[in-house]
Amino acid sequence: RQRSQYMRDWHDPATEQRMLAGELLTVFGGVPTVDAERYLARLREPGAMTAALNYYRAQSRADLEGLGPVTVPTLHVWSDQDAALGRAGAEATAAHVSGPYRFEVLEGVSHWVPEQAPDALAELLLRHLR
Incomplete structure (x- = not known):
């Protein structure tokens, strides 16, 4: 649970601004620089960060229970x-x-x-x- 805390943190509406302000770089630790730069450029496009975070925001434990x-x-x-x-x-x-x-x-x-x-x-x- 400790490791996946970031998924809960990403429900906070302020996350998008923190990520775009520089926190996003830490997410891609271990990714080759050329790949990280390409991902970051895409995530900085209008609406992209919101869409990426909404993937996590849409998940809930209750949704999984009926599967x-x-x-x-x-x-x-x-x-x-x-x-x-x-x-x-x-x-x-x-x-x-x-x-x-x-x-x-x-x-x-x-x-x-x-x-x-x-x-x-x-x-x-x-x-x-x-």
């Missing part, structure tokens, strides 16, 4: 340096999947898996989809 388990084959790729999602939370995902489930750990990678380990992620996805 059944995931029944399709599922691959969960987690990284051991993820500051947003701890191992216990990641492993708990299995309890919500009744179909075939695979949990893979990428070591030494942060929350930004596609940017930091694109080849490893692509290999896992291709193996999963075959």
